[in-house]
Amino acid sequence: MKPLFAKFKYFVVAILAITLTACGSTPQTTVALSTNVFANPDLKVGVAYIEPASQATTHIYGAGCLLCYGVASALTAQLDTHLKSNIDHSELENIKNLVVERYKLKTKNVSLVELPVPVNKMKKFKGELGFANKDFRSLKEKLDIDVLVVLEITEHGAFRSFSNYIPNGDPQGHISGLVYGIDLKTNAYVQYMKFSETIQPSGEWDEPPTFPSVTTSYYQALENTKQTITEAI
Amino acid sequence: MMGCQSTPYRDDYAKHTNQLRGNYIQPDQYQFKFAAGKEIDLRGAYSSNTDTAATPVMYHGGAGLVGLALQVGIHSAMVQSGREGQLSEQQQQANESISAAINASKSFSLTDIAGDHASDIAEGDFTPESVIHVKPIFFGQTDHSKLSLKTLVWIEWPEKLRKKKKKLKHAYLYSNLIHVHSNLLSEEQRQQFQSGDSDALKQQLQSMLQTSLDIAKAELTGQYKDIKGASKTFFLKESDNKKVIRGVLVEETCNHQVVKNLHQWFVVLPKGQTSTVGNECALAHSQVGSDA
Incomplete structure (x- = not known):
């Protein structure tokens, strides 16, 4: 019985070690756009856009239990x-167009591309910091480009912070995502930037059915994001 | 928990209501009163963010359903009190930053700066529903970069209905807010604002008050009743960012745009970034004249 228990103990310790090692990995920090790559006048850049998985909604943080989350959802229903019925993806398309326009200022060969497979289905790439953790290199031939730029919008709509059942403040206009560029020869980032804008509505927020304050703060978050991207590219 | 829904109360805020149902006021019957007296109300502008840091609380599991409700209630009151305290503290700090201008504003009154609208001020005895109630609140940026004015405008229900106020869906027959933004102040104007130059301040406040009273009169006499259209994004340049206004363009002059925003408030956006706009405008007019 004892050897079996010892084996189980080692198994648990190994699983814990693997899990904790993964938690310890350093997150990718911001990489300012490298201008060196644009020295080549024939450089071909492809811009891929990944739209948010869900419609505009309220993103709830800090509701730490299932019941808390249920209450938080009811408060923002x-x-x-x-948000779902009045905010579509058209403004997000404008952010995509902005990224294309900004890259066109760097090089003449910029086009929109479609990724053949979703990023999370791509093969892993074991590199250091500064390299993408998925292997994009095969896209060089498939898409006939040298640099792939990805604009991914992860969340949009509103953001509300909770302490379990209790909101810490009003819902705020919100958009978050990331922009990154990859040199498809090396799989290294030529740019990596996360963005997250949360804008406090001015005055009363709870004015159904049109929620003018939160809606305006959403558009403010969009404009701030455009500004951030303009400055970064 | 529904109490936690509410934003802390602010008196510079109005929910738009229009129950006039087309019965706009005749221009010759238009009269208003300053609801909070003639004294100038000038405040420091501050961030409206009242988000507090997360306050982790362990609820006692053995307290039963009533106990849980009580604990959640106490937690909620703590958070709400923190948010209101933050708002009050921010206002106090902002007022201190423009204290010289606040002191200077005490040397003149609202009637002194009402200009042509002084003749519309109600005098003598009148019933609350027979006049338009106007409450102007001026704001100065703490970096002295600009001024703004929020004018709350409302009309009371007739006396019979006023007694049933709690049963009415809308608290007022008409209520709205007019938000006038000044241009970004020039360096000289900033100095004047910072040092509390009362003549310069009077001129700035007068211009904003008159614009807001012009708009109140135009709205309540029905001049804007046919304004409709899809909302667009307008921008207001501030010293450190670009503020978004979503709404419909109501009126445009060479100095400013009047936008009806998503709240149905009227927002006045200056066209230029400095006070040289007036000159550009005059120049544009003279060019048009010479072209013709």
Whole structure:
């Protein structure tokens, strides 16, 4: 019995060690756009856009239990309905167009591309910091480009912070995502930038059905994001 | 928990209501009163962010359902009190930053700066519903870069209905807010604002008050009743960012744009970034004249 218990103990310790090692990996920090790559006048850049998986909604943080989350969702249900029915992806398309336009200022060969497979289905790439953790190199031939730029919008709509059941503040206009560029020869980042804008609505927020304050703060978050991207590219 | 839904109360805020149902006021019957007296109300502008840091609380599991409700109630009151305290503290700090201008504003009154609208001020005895109530609140940026004005405008229900106020869906027959933004101040104007130059301040406040009273009169006499259209994004340049206004363009002059925003408030956006706009405008007019 004892050897079996010892084996189980080692197994648990090994699993814990693997898990904790993964938690210890350093997250990718911001990489300012490298201008060296644009020295080549024939450089071909492809811009891929990954739109948010869900419609505009309220993103809830800090509701730390299932019941808390249920209560938090109920408190923002009317706002969610408004966001879903009134905010489409058209403004996000404008951010995509902005990225294309900004890269066109760096090089003449910029085009929109579609990724043949979703990023999370791509093969892993074992590199150091500064390299993408998925292997994009095969896209060089497939898409006939030298640099792949990805604009990924992860969340948009509103953001509300909770302490379990209790909101810490009003819902705020929100958008988050990342822009990164990869040199498809080396799989190294030529740019990596996360963005997350949360804008406090001015005045009363809870004005159904149109929620003017939160809606305006969403558009403010969009404009701030455009500004951030303009400055970065 | 529904109490936690609410934003802390602010008196510079109005929910738009229009129950006039087309019965706009005749221009010759238009009269208003300053609801909070004639004294100038000038405040420091501050961030409206009242988010507090997360306050982790362990609820006692053995307290039963009533106990849980009580604990959640106490937690909620703690958070709400923190948010209100933050708002009050921010206002106090902002007022200190423009204290010289606040002191200077005490040397003149609202009637002194009402200009042509002084003749519309109600005098003598009148019932609350027979006049338009106007409450102007001026704000100065703490970096002395600009001024703004929020004018709350409302009309009371007739006396019979006013007694049933709690049963009415809308608290007022009409209520709205007019938000006038000044241009970004020039370096000289900033110095004047910072040092509390009362003549320069009076001129700035007068211009904003008159614009807001012009808009109130135009709205309540029905001049804007046919304004409709899809919302667009307008921008207001501030010293460190670009503020977004979503709404419909109501009126445009060579000095400013009037936008009806998503709240149905009227927002006045200056066209230029400095006070040289007036000159550019005059120049544009003279060029048009010479072209013709």
